[in-house]
Amino acid sequence: MWRTALFSILILLVACKSEQQVSTLTGGKEQLKKDITYLASDELEGRDTGTKGEALAAQYIADRFKALGLTPAGDEGTFYQTFEFTGSPKLSQENRLVIDGREIADSLYYPLNFSGSTAFSGPAVDVGYGIVAPDMNYDDYTGKEVRDKIVTMKISSPDGIHPHSAYITYHDLRQRTETAMLRGAKAVILYNDDPTAQAPSKTLTENVNELEIPVLFLNEDPQGAQAIEVDFTIERPKLQGKNVLALLDNGKERTFIIGAHYDHLGHGGGGSLHRGKPEIHNGADDNASGVAAMLELARILKGKELDHNVLFLGFSGEERGLLGSNFFVKNPTMNLEEVNYMLNMDMVGRLSEKRNKVIINGVGTSPAWDFIDSTLVVEGLEAKTTEAGTGPSDHMSFYLNDVPVLHFFSGTHEDYHKPSDDEHLINYDGIEDIIAYMEHIIYEVDDDGELEFTQTKEEKKEAARFKVTLGVIPDYLYEEKGMRIDGVTEGRPGQKAGIQKGDVIIRMGQKEIGDIYAYMEGLSTFETGETTTLVVLRDGTEVSLEVTFD
Numbered sequence: 001m002w003r004t005a006l007f008s009i010l011i012l013l014v015a016c017k018s019e020q021q022v023s024t025l026t027g028g029k030e031q032l033k034k035d036i037t038y039l040a041s042d043e044l045e046g047r048d049t050g051t052k053g054e055a056l057a058a059q060y061i062a063d064r065f066k067a068l069g070l071t072p073a074g075d076e077g078t079f080y081q082t083f084e085f086t087g088s089p090k091l092s093q094e095n096r097l098v099i100d101g102r103e104i105a106d107s108l109y110y111p112l113n114f115s116g117s118t119a120f121s122g123p124a125v126d127v128g129y130g131i132v133a134p135d136m137n138y139d140d141y142t143g144k145e146v147r148d149k150i151v152t153m154k155i156s157s158p159d160g161i162h163p164h165s166a167y168i169t170y171h172d173l174r175q176r177t178e179t180a181m182l183r184g185a186k187a188v189i190l191y192n193d194d195p196t197a198q199a200p201s202k203t204l205t206e207n208v209n210e211l212e213i214p215v216l217f218l219n220e221d222p223q224g225a226q227a228i229e230v231d232f233t234i235e236r237p238k239l240q241g242k243n244v245l246a247l248l249d250n251g252k253e254r255t256f257i258i259g260a261h262y263d264h265l266g267h268g269g270g271g272s273l274h275r276g277k278p279e280i281h282n283g284a285d286d287n288a289s290g291v292a293a294m295l296e297l298a299r300i301l302k303g304k305e306l307d308h309n310v311l312f313l314g315f316s317g318e319e320r321g322l323l324g325s326n327f328f329v330k331n332p333t334m335n336l337e338e339v340n341y342m343l344n345m346d347m348v349g350r351l352s353e354k355r356n357k358v359i360i361n362g363v364g365t366s367p368a369w370d371f372i373d374s375t376l377v378v379e380g381l382e383a384k385t386t387e388a389g390t391g392p393s394d395h396m397s398f399y400l401n402d403v404p405v406l407h408f409f410s411g412t413h414e415d416y417h418k419p420s421d422d423e424h425l426i427n428y429d430g431i432e433d434i435i436a437y438m439e440h441i442i443y444e445v446d447d448d449g450e451l452e453f454t455q456t457k458e459e460k461k462e463a464a465r466f467k468v469t470l471g472v473i474p475d476y477l478y479e480e481k482g483m484r485i486d487g488v489t490e491g492r493p494g495q496k497a498g499i500q501k502g503d504v505i506i507r508m509g510q511k512e513i514g515d516i517y518a519y520m521e522g523l524s525t526f527e528t529g530e531t532t533t534l535v536v537l538r539d540g541t542e543v544s545l546e547v548t549f550d
Helices: 002-021 028-039 052-067 173-182 284-302 323-330 367-374 395-399 428-445 493-497 516-523
Strands: 080-086 096-099 109-111 118-126 150-154 187-191 215-218 227-232 238-248 255-261 309-315 339-345 357-361 382-386 405-409 472-474 483-488 504-508 531-538 541-548
Touching: 028 052, 028 284, 028 428, 052 238, 052 284, 052 309, 080 323, 118 187, 150 173, 150 227, 173 187, 187 227, 238 284, 238 323, 255 284, 255 323, 284 309, 284 339, 284 428, 309 323, 323 395, 339 395, 339 428, 357 428, 367 382, 367 428, 395 405, 405 428, 483 493, 483 516, 493 541, 504 516
Parallel strands: 118 150, 150 187, 187 215, 255 309, 255 339, 339 405, 357 382
Antiparallel strands: 080 238, 096 227, 109 215, 118 227, 238 309, 357 405, 472 483, 483 504, 504 531, 531 541
């Protein structure tokens, strides 16, 4: 009973504190600064989805919506829409692997990311590479029965692991373990006896469709094993995140959405570019800036006569894979057919005074956006537009549901996904300029009726898949030949090779680098451990650098 009472008091204190934060609304730069300062404060500990910091941020945004006089648009008359997700996975403390009666030390084995969790003991059978290739008349299972047994399997292939392997389409370890599982295997123990093959990653990530059986990598050769016992658990906690929703109800037939994600990386994790001990990632630009801009637009539009209703949507779970926006379009709190278009703001706080351009993605998603390329709203502010409706932010969830979208972005910087993305670096004049740009677009299409949706051509231009990276941040505003570097991550191959911020990569090995797609295609030809020569333009001079991919 006392726990319930204490919890109620704590919730009341959080609500009161949050309401106190928004008790005075001013608008303009002063309010933008108040919003970003709070959302990017250490108190919120990086606003990771499912944490206390996320809950505080959600409460703050809801209180701001309430203070602005907006209508709750979440579940059951609230400002919130709750969704479930799987939290960061971790290993159980009591895992066990026994081979022929010998217990294997924990340091000698680990699970693959897609491993299931279960206990099983039984006879073992080695299946070589575990490859079944009918087109090559090759089958490692010939004469072997694996049902209700534990399979041991090499991670290489009959001719090794390299780009010219005849078995390259059969290298995928998940594909091979699924083959074993479908034949009745109860667990798979992988091992390596080939120097051309790299041990699989130890990293456990979220949102993985894990298999029903354990899949472990063993740092020794288990060939000849007769019996194996496996007891292994990956804990994948079920957590909750919250979208925050409010409606400016003008009594109109059509609605448009203004959205921004409010979550960030907490103390780091898989998405962080920080090297070193965990630190709070406050995410002032990513994306407290977008949330503050959304709230300022809510204040501005509240006093305008519009031919639309406006749904303001603060997404959570964006950093974990667009979880909140994906949940909303699958479980909308309003009829999606009434949504005319969606405007997304993700990182609008670092407009560069040197390169005064705002990136607007998605202009190809409707003919209604054709005017944007010729629009001049703020003196000196230019727009760099792209047609693509896809991209790593929440607008993509709506584009994939045939909603015209625009994504506003002020560009990357060396503080991206690092603890240094703090409030004092925000360009508030720049945010106001981007807000003015968005206002102009909103008013321009307000009386256009239903906007036509079009699929964009760029989605057919897929990025190459690659196993290595340089650890650099591209300058997405750069429009000349090559790929300009906006930031270099410490300890990664690019930094070790001597790449500097401002360098323009023009050649990688024998490949000419004309743009970011050529850069990714170039990366796709390299494996971990390989060395090549990079040619960069540095202050107009070609500089050759030797890089080794690790």
